[in-house]
Amino acid sequence: MISFMPSEEQSVMKETLAKLVQNTIKDNAHDMDEKRIIPQEFIAKFRELGTVQSPIPEEYGGFGLAASPIMNTIILEELAAGDMGYAIACTLPSIFINPILECGTDKQKEKYLPALASGECEATLAINEMHFKFDAASPKTTAEKKGGKYILNGEKCYVPLADVAKYFLVAARCENENCLFIVEGGTPGLVIGEREKNLGLNTLSTYKVTFSSCEIPEENKLCGAEGYDRLLQKTRIAMSALGTGVSRASFEYARNYAKERVQFGEPIAHRQAIAFMIAEMAYEVDAMRLMTWKAASALEAGRDAKRESYLAKLYAGEMTMKITDYGVQILGGHGYIREHPVERYYRNGRCIACLEGLAIV
Amino acid sequence: MINLETPDYLKNLTSGIHNLAKTVLRPISRKYDEEEHSYPKELDMFRGMQILGRPKKKKKDDETKQEGDGKPKKGINLSTVAVIEEMCWGDAGLLLSIPNAGLGNAAIAAVATDEQMERFGKMWAAMAITEPGAGSDSGAITTTAVLDGDEWVLNGEKIFVTCADRCDCVVVWATVDKKAGKAGIKSFVVEKGRPGFRLEHLEHKLGIRASDTGTFVLDNCRIPKDNILGSPEVKTGTEGFKGVMKTFDNTRPLVAAMATGIARAAVDYLREKIEESGIKLDYSKNPNNVSSIEKEFYLMEAHLEAMRLLTWRAAWMADNEQFNNTEASMSKAKAGRWATLITQKTCELLGPLGFTRDELPEKWMRDSKIMDIFEGTGQIQHLIVARNILELSSKELK
Numbered sequence: 001m002i003s004f005m006p007s008e009e010q011s012v013m014k015e016t017l018a019k020l021v022q023n024t025i026k027d028n029a030h031d032m033d034e035k036r037i038i039p040q041e042f043i044a045k046f047r048e049l050g051t052v053q054s055p056i057p058e059e060y061g062g063f064g065l066a067a068s069p070i071m072n073t074i075i076l077e078e079l080a081a082g083d084m085g086y087a088i089a090c091t092l093p094s095i096f097i098n099p100i101l102e103c104g105t106d107k108q109k110e111k112y113l114p115a116l117a118s119g120e121c122e123a124t125l126a127i128n129e130m131h132f133k134f135d136a137a138s139p140k141t142t143a144e145k146k147g148g149k150y151i152l153n154g155e156k157c158y159v160p161l162a163d164v165a166k167y168f169l170v171a172a173r174c175e176n177e178n179c180l181f182i183v184e185g186g187t188p189g190l191v192i193g194e195r196e197k198n199l200g201l202n203t204l205s206t207y208k209v210t211f212s213s214c215e216i217p218e219e220n221k222l223c224g225a226e227g228y229d230r231l232l233q234k235t236r237i238a239m240s241a242l243g244t245g246v247s248r249a250s251f252e253y254a255r256n257y258a259k260e261r262v263q264f265g266e267p268i269a270h271r272q273a274i275a276f277m278i279a280e281m282a283y284e285v286d287a288m289r290l291m292t293w294k295a296a297s298a299l300e301a302g303r304d305a306k307r308e309s310y311l312a313k314l315y316a317g318e319m320t321m322k323i324t325d326y327g328v329q330i331l332g333g334h335g336y337i338r339e340h341p342v343e344r345y346y347r348n349g350r351c352i353a354c355l356e357g358l359a360i361v
Numbered sequence: 362m363i364n365l366e367t368p369d370y371l372k373n374l375t376s377g378i379h380n381l382a383k384t385v386l387r388p389i390s391r392k393y394d395e396e397e398h399s400y401p402k403e404l405d406m407f408r409g410m411q412i413l414g415r416p417k418k419k420k421k422d423d424e425t426k427q428e429g430d431g432k433p434k435k436g437i438n439l440s441t442v443a444v445i446e447e448m449c450w451g452d453a454g455l456l457l458s459i460p461n462a463g464l465g466n467a468a469i470a471a472v473a474t475d476e477q478m479e480r481f482g483k484m485w486a487a488m489a490i491t492e493p494g495a496g497s498d499s500g501a502i503t504t505t506a507v508l509d510g511d512e513w514v515l516n517g518e519k520i521f522v523t524c525a526d527r528c529d530c531v532v533v534w535a536t537v538d539k540k541a542g543k544a545g546i547k548s549f550v551v552e553k554g555r556p557g558f559r560l561e562h563l564e565h566k567l568g569i570r571a572s573d574t575g576t577f578v579l580d581n582c583r584i585p586k587d588n589i590l591g592s593p594e595v596k597t598g599t600e601g602f603k604g605v606m607k608t609f610d611n612t613r614p615l616v617a618a619m620a621t622g623i624a625r626a627a628v629d630y631l632r633e634k635i636e637e638s639g640i641k642l643d644y645s646k647n648p649n650n651v652s653s654i655e656k657e658f659y660l661m662e663a664h665l666e667a668m669r670l671l672t673w674r675a676a677w678m679a680d681n682e683q684f685n686n687t688e689a690s691m692s693k694a695k696a697g698r699w700a701t702l703i704t705q706k707t708c709e710l711l712g713p714l715g716f717t718r719d720e721l722p723e724k725w726m727r728d729s730k731i732m733d734i735f736e737g738t739g740q741i742q743h744l745i746v747a748r749n750i751l752e753l754s755s756k757e758l759k
């Protein structure tokens with residue numbers, strides 16, 4: 001039955017994460033951004049909840065609970081309302097786990113899932129590439145089959161936690177098809193570059209990763225076009241959940257500020273020029289969330305969500321900028337100063353349209 | 362649990378209505394746009410269809426009878442917005458002209474006594490709030506009603522009344538006590554033919570020309586005492602007026618659904634043209650690597666989806682007896698504005714095809730504009746949303 005209301009379980013998750021954010025990063029987000037770091041214990045606090053392991057079958061050390069794309073959007077929004085880099089770092093293993101669960105062979109599951117279930121290692125996705133007109137739907141990185149091996153060539157960027165990741169999921173073209181390959185850290189030909197300096201997401205460490213004649217065994221191919229398409233759908237929904245989170249944070253901050261900031265003898269919120277921006281922020285945040293839920297609902301029902309996920313990400317890309325821009329504008333000059341978080345939301349928000357594949361549902 | 366999949370019963374319902382819209386409304390859409398003010402007799406088949414009005418609250422024993430028909434008892438608001446979207450995909454002006462489905466019918470059904478229902482239930486009822494000096498500020502109306510023996514005597518002028526020519530009666534807002542301000546505002550059923558009640562003229566409009574809009578003059582107009590809807594008593598405070606305004610929480614999502622329907626008509630038309638031209642919309646490429654038309658199209662489709670979801674949420678909340686004042690206005694603010702932008706953009710992308718009266722998109726551009734105006738302009742919706750969100754009174758945020 002159609003419903004716009006979270007279940008008990010969904011509400012509890014939202015509240016739990018809101019508290020977690022409050023108790024960990026809330027007062028530290030500014031410093032974390034300046035120092036470009038997320039304290040490990042903050043990530044550990046999230047991982048303790050077990051949401052990352054939850055869909056892994058019990059035989060591989062997980063909880064064997066059905067994966068819920070909708071629940072994952074709730075998690076991502078809530079974390080991103082604290083800090084988007086934090087949201088990406090916390091949930092990063094899922095970006096490797098979920099595709100393995102969906103298209104992995106038994107052998108692949110056996111090999112990779114136990115270590116991820118126990119939380120002893122990180123895994124990441126290499127999908128973005130640093131060139132004009134980058135399109136996740138046609139990566140330039142290539143994989144060539146030779147003998148019993150694939151040989152990968154290409155350059156990836158914005159690969160989160162590449163410095164510590166044990167496993168990389170890599171998006172590459174192979175025989176005119178989009179494919180995903182598993183590359184283990186330390187494989188010859190896999191070169192981790194310097195940590196990147198970006199417009200936003202400063203808390204998250206991201207890296208350039210180069211594949212130069214990087215050889216991997218044949219059995220490391222995870223999937224072809226179909227699985228790749230599913231990955232795009234799931235990551236696009238996740239990106240719109242992240243956009244919803246950061247936009248909501250900007251909206252809430254600006255709303256509270258507008259009620260307190262007095263100019264010309266009364267709070268600026270009493271002026272329509274400000275109040276109408278805030279009204280628009282409110283319903284656009286809701287619209288973004290509903291589009292995200294709509295796409296996730298299709299996945300949850302076992303349907304294809306190609307169209308819905310594409311539109312959700314496109315919408316979130318546009319609206320996140322509009323809303324976070326309003327956020328800065330409502331604070332005026334004060335919004336331009338790094339003491340207030342709205343400039344950070346504005347910088348972070350740009351990634352929704354620029355990048356792909358930073359999180360998954 | 363959150364689930365935004367469209368339920369099967371709604372799919373079945375809307376596909377039936379879609380067929381009607383396609384086979385009955387579309388073929389006469391242009392005709393009544395050109396023949397402003399002539400009654401679309403083809404609409405007689407819809408007489409009394411529950412479109413704008415919710416049925417009168419069922420009595421206890423009626424309610425038990427309803428059970429077991431397989432449909433969710435509560436989903437009336439949601440199925441209504443879904444039906445309205447389909448009908449307006451066909452033609453919004455015609456939807457507004459469906460006999461006996463006026464806004465006045467909704468107002469009567471909501472508060473009429475059994476006896477009033479008996480007298481007015483079968484009539485086509487228009488709604489007259491707006492006056493030359495009172496549009497957005499509906500609390501400022503100056504039409505008066507004075508009790509004289511067994512009759513009310515009404516004086517004033519009402520403008521922009523939808524279905525003015527075709528209706529049988531009009532629900533008129535008037536004040537019984539100017540000093541009491543908003544608390545003095547009451548609504549009265551004025552039947553056509555009452556002495557002193559005159560349809561002054563019909564307007565010529567930008568769009569929704571199939572719908573007749575007119576001005577009434579009430580010149581010592583006399584109606585029976587029990588033509589008043591609700592209690593004649595003037596309560597202190599603004600509770601009564603707030604009650605009246607609450608009906609807008611039900612009607613605003615309906616207007617949002619109309620806006621969604623027109624915008625979808627435009628988007629569907631454009632999609633057909635894009636595909637005919639050999640472009641395959643594939644929903645996977647970087648939206649900046651496709652042609653400008655494709656990107657614009659995807660964006661329009663995304664906004665259309667957002668309009669619909671905000672509308673469905675507001676209706677769903679009403680179905681579940683949740684207070685939806687903010688969400689109802691959100692849906693209308695978004696859908697009213699974006700129906701205008703989407704239909705404008707459609708014409709732009711269509712080029713010459715978007716400017717000719719041989720095709721319907723130019724009409725949709727004209728039709729959609731009203732959605733950001735009546736039942737509260739876009740600005741008024743933003744005011745309502747902002748006041749709620751910022752927790753400000755109407756004095757603090759004017």
Ligand SMILES: Cc1cc2nc3c(=O)[nH]c(=O)nc-3n(C[C@H](O)[C@H](O)[C@H](O)COP(=O)(O)OP(=O)(O)OC[C@H]3O[C@@H](n4cnc5c(N)ncnc54)[C@H](O)[C@@H]3O)c2cc1C
Pocket residue numbers: 272464487488489490491495496497498520521522523524566574731734735736737738739740741744759
């Ligand atoms: C085709 C059509 C059908 C209609 N049908 C009906 C009907 O059946 N019954 C009925 O009673 N009425 C009907 N109306 C009237 C309609 O509801 C009003 O036109 C509408 O509410 C706006 O009022 P107004 O035209 O006087 O504009 P105004 O109130 O004069 O507004 C002018 C502009 O000022 C803005 N504005 C006004 N107040 C504020 C404020 N406080 N803050 C910021 N901006 C503000 C408005 O948004 C608008 O942009 C109809 C109108 C049309 C055109």
